[in-house]
Amino acid sequence: MDDDSRDRPSVPTSRSERARTAALEAALALAAELPYPQVTMEAIAARAGVGKATLYRRWPRRGSLLVDAVAHRNAHAAVGDGGIPDTGDLAADLTAVLRSVVDELAVPAWDALLRALCVEALVDAAVGAQVLEQVFAPQIAVFAHRFATARTAGHIDASVGDVEVFELFVAPVFHRWQLRTGALDHAYADAVVRRACHALAPAATTRSGGAGSGRSGRTPRATPGPRG
Amino acid sequence: MDDDSRDRPSVPTSRSERARTAALEAALALAAELPYPQVTMEAIAARAGVGKATLYRRWPRRGSLLVDAVAHRNAHAAVGDGGIPDTGDLAADLTAVLRSVVDELAVPAWDALLRALCVEALVDAAVGAQVLEQVFAPQIAVFAHRFATARTAGHIDASVGDVEVFELFVAPVFHRWQLRTGALDHAYADAVVRRACHALAPAATTRSGGAGSGRSGRTPRATPGPRG
Amino acid sequence: MDDDSRDRPSVPTSRSERARTAALEAALALAAELPYPQVTMEAIAARAGVGKATLYRRWPRRGSLLVDAVAHRNAHAAVGDGGIPDTGDLAADLTAVLRSVVDELAVPAWDALLRALCVEALVDAAVGAQVLEQVFAPQIAVFAHRFATARTAGHIDASVGDVEVFELFVAPVFHRWQLRTGALDHAYADAVVRRACHALAPAATTRSGGAGSGRSGRTPRATPGPRG
């Protein structure tokens, strides 16, 4: 699952490239094993065996380095994770994906890394844009591909954009992960998917009032879907 | 709706209390007007006219101070904002609330403050718990109160917990606010409420066709392992 | 020369007096057992079980408190040390005194206390004056009394003032003690007395050139005096 399959120059050739790789991997390692305030440029340089100036020459701030590090990791790890399975059952497919997301967030190293990324994104809007572009946008694209199929199959409301659909599935998990408002497990992933699919069902009689307006608000839809 | 209604000595009496209030308000002011890395304990102390030791005597870290500051602000600002209107139309009520949330998040000072809070919560789990308890829990409680009415009125699925309902409405806004994945305006708030209410509608007749539950209600495969 | 000679209410009666005594003795104890920078007003107050304000009410600065503490100690300890013996042999008498001075300076507690006193005297001229008046002046007076006898007996040059004579005996010891230029023992005390007495011998043939001009300088003296 490396960046190359046959010649494998996994150990970069030029000195510059070696320094760059060492920095990225040192950043990943430190973010995984230390509280984030201790993941300093100085510590990264030391761990990487690299001069501080080399870091600042490539990355204007710590956040950029971290984003690059995560992108580097994803590039090397995401082979085989080319997308979302398409069994024809959107709920099943997304349940699988969200479950694996939940599982990943339970890995301390990845959890810490993502939190660090969020910190940087929150602190500096430029880094936020970078995170969005390099980390989330690819994920959204992956989802979008699956949504396209679902939309043509009539499984989801065609009027809802990709980002909105993505949010419907991911935002609750993200929210619960970040705020720790409750257990973040497979059951929760299942429930999120169930409710999201429910929300996205093509509007047969979708009154804008939804659950709201009518006091005679009867919900005509019958099958509540599976319980997690 | 200020901090005092009639007698209310808004300027605290004891020196300690005066220092405490000054610190909290200095923290709020600085978080509103400076990039967060410049909101240092030293700057807060200087702005408050307070010794650093006084800050550290009361708050073990910057995050705790910030949480207290936000709670302080909420305590003084939330008078009259006692809850969510209950017109009988859940969607309308929550639309109003989410719109006001969106409006608040558009205020730079409040935006910056909340981002600072999130940073601290991400960096230190203890602060995260404090944020949850002092900032979000009250909000959840407010929502829960309205949800209770809606549930007894049969407007939402009684089997979904308060936190889950809260997340359904708030998480997308939170996600979009934090990641800036798109415009955060009234239209978005309306859409979020619409979909959430749709998702929460008591399942009278769940059509199996939609995104609901694929082939059957079976639990999708897990694939729990992280991608590595 | 205590504040009382017979009934000895060494444990003072009034609360103020008790606080005062506790402070002085705490200062002595701490100066004896800690490096001087750690002998803080705070530590003294804590050790004495006394409020800081009580210290500052009585003594404007640490130096004053320390001088008082040393004077307090001397007042309580100097009983029986009424003066310099007068056997008629000035050299012998002063040798005895200087030896005991040297011995005292070898006691770590007293050494530390005196160094602390010197620090305060050097840092603040007002404390220096206080030290001179309360600690050294009494010593000089004691010496002066013996010098008066020696002067009438014709053993020392009548034209040299008390302070000058005092310095001749004490300054070398003080100098060597403070700068640690060499061993500070009985042999040194003996040598100092020998040379000082030599210098103070009434001017039979005291040429102002002293050791200067004569080229026939033979050293005929045999008995070099006791060693160590």
Next chain:
Amino acid sequence: MDDDSRDRPSVPTSRSERARTAALEAALALAAELPYPQVTMEAIAARAGVGKATLYRRWPRRGSLLVDAVAHRNAHAAVGDGGIPDTGDLAADLTAVLRSVVDELAVPAWDALLRALCVEALVDAAVGAQVLEQVFAPQIAVFAHRFATARTAGHIDASVGDVEVFELFVAPVFHRWQLRTGALDHAYADAVVRRACHALAPAATTRSGGAGSGRSGRTPRATPGPRG
């Protein structure tokens, strides 16, 4: 005796050396113009335009910095002050030297500097050793050189060591300077030299009658115990 005689790159070349020099000179300037407690590392760093860390990197404590500063000053100021004149008249030569010492001690800046040095030497024995080695030892060496001549010329007792002779001349001045027991002027310097030379005169005819050695050369009683 400067570091350079003709081209004089008095402004050091490397950044480190520039920082070092700036620190030393800032220390000298501050010690000269402020009460010693205000001569803080922070003030020195600020005055020198140097980071605090740079100070602590070079000097473990304030005292070491001060000693270096004085040595630095001496190295740069001692041009032409290569030693003690040797006119053949020891008393005259040393009178000139002691007078100039007295004059220097009357310069407030130098007075303050020396007092600061003494404070540090008293507070920390390690600094005391450094002071002895870097400040006093060179002075003693200068005196020793002149003493050697005097000794071979038979002007002073050959059995007295250099340090002892040095103390005989310097200790009274030092004592009077530090304790302010009296006026420190040329007259005093003259008297000190007169008495010291008298004390050092090779004992041609040691009259036993005087203050010399009492009854006989016997060792006076010890009374070594401290008064307690």
Next chain:
DNA sequence: CCCTAAACGAGACGGTACGTCAGGTCTTATA
């Protein structure tokens, strides 16, 4: 094949903030 120019590691530099400690003042409650 050297030779120059760039990039590198190492780390000192001027700063700023950290979290602690003590100075000296002021408040509170006790005795």
Next chain:
DNA sequence: TATAAGACCTGACGTACCGTCTCGTTTAGGG
């Protein structure tokens, strides 16, 4: 009323990190 206790503001402490800047030392890449 004077006290013990201790919080208060101030400011220095000594450390750590920031981002910049020398240093020599590799390391490429063009003569």
